[in-house]
Amino acid sequence: MTFASVRFPTDDVPGLVAFYEQALGITAQWANDQFAELVTSRGTIAISATALTDRFAAASVAPRSNAGLMLEFLVDDVDADRDRIAELAGGLVMEPTTLPWGNRSMLFRDPDGTLINFFTPVTPEAAARFGGR
Template sequence: MTLKQTRLITTDVAKLTRFYENVSQSKAEVLNSSYVQFQNEACKGLAIVELTSTRAYGEDVTEAGANRSVILDFEVDNVDAEYERLQESVSDWVMPPKVMPWGARAIVFRDPDGNLVNMYSHP
């Protein structure tokens, strides 16, 4: 078994796509206006889909912007540099640069839909 993809469900695919293109500094592949995916290494396996496209699973099975149980982790070379770079793009900072109990240096913020994003590096 291989985990192939994580899908973020949203009501604004374009806005969330721009956010993750900026965060990852990579370009998404737009399959249509309600589905995009990242295929390059920086964000490989991330897809962003319109809430209405998940109705095939059943009514009210999914809810955009309601996640409080998943954190997207990105390993970076320099957490402090990323923190500075993202100041104008991120409006909801959860944690400024900090050394975690397990030794990694990390920042945590929310994307426009409230999903947690963690960027970390190892000293």
């Protein structure tokens, strides 16, 4: 089995896509005006209109209800991204902080409230978990 993607239903597809394009520095691939994908080296973030899912599985998704989900992105330098992300997200949930397991992380939310972690391994042990990065 191979992980393929995570999908976020939303009532504002263009707004959420624009946020992720700016945060990740990648351009979305649009299938139509209700569905776009942001393809990373390890998986895909799909963003679709709530109405699209409702057409096939009515009331099966609830936008803005991802309280138990955290997306995590390995970045080159959390501190270098801090100001850009704080402005884009309208603030941070957690300032860049070095955590006990050796990652330097910052937390912020996307416009629909999903928690996002940008992190950089800063100890040799943490770097080893990510291929020496």
